[in-house]
Amino acid sequence: MRLISARQAWHDCMYQGGSTMLENLVDRSVWGQVQFSEIDNSLHCIAHQALSGRFQHAIASLPVELQCFGHNLYAPEISTRQSNQWFEIAHAMAWESWPKRDELAEEKRRQAQWVAAGVLYRYRFMVQGGMGNPDPLEQPRLFRAWLQDRHGVILDRRNWSREWGWIVQELFRVCDRLDRKALMPLALVLTEERGLATAA
Structure with a gap:
């Protein structure tokens, strides 16, 4: 497990790549293999699992909603159903955490x-993959097109920064605050x- 960032740690501690130790032992016994080297290849897996346990315990200490928010952002292996549930909870949490939502007119x-x-x-x-990826929908026209294609929502392009740009920026700040809490x-x-x- 790489100790690069908290985001990377969230991803890596939930990732169980390759075969487990038990699967390795079963494979060895089926094929009658004996390891003669002094270095046991399973030690890396044991170290990863031990370190992962510390980070998984830290994740478990969070409220369930924050866990879902973090899993939505960083989980490595997810099913569509699970992903949709995490997204719905994360979306509701981000929306409810934005105090200015009640100031908007009903349609808006x-x-x-x-x-x-x-x-x-x-x-x-x-933020996936550690962070630093460019925003794929930074341009308002791309974001509006994505919303229309994905959700059927048509936003007026006129006066974008006055009508919608500030809302987008506020919601990014909400996501960032929730992300910091989760991490x-x-x-x-x-x-x-x-x-x-470093002490060792």
Whole structure:
């Protein structure tokens, strides 16, 4: 497991790539293989699982909604059904965490909920893989086209920054705040582990 960032740790601690230790042992016994080298290849897997357990425990300490928000952003292996559930919870959480939603007119509030879904999609793309990916829908015309194609929502292009640009920026800030909250316990474990690694 690489100790690069809390985002990377969330992804890696949930990733169980390759075969498990038990599958390895079964394969060895079926083929009658004996390992004669002094280095056991399964030690890397054991170290990964032990370290993963610390990060998984940190994730489990979060409220369920924040866990879903984090899983929506960083989970490596997900089913469509599970992904949709996480997205719905993350979307509801982002929407409910935005205090200015009640200031909007009814029609604009309905459209802004879909804008929140789009912002969450964009934010996820930008932070996946550690972070630093470019925003795929940064240009307003691309974002409007995506909303229309994906959700059937048509936003007026006139006065974009006055009508919708500020809402998009506010919702990005909400996603960032929730992301920081979700990553905080992992960052603490990461700091501890880095301290142990440098001390050793």
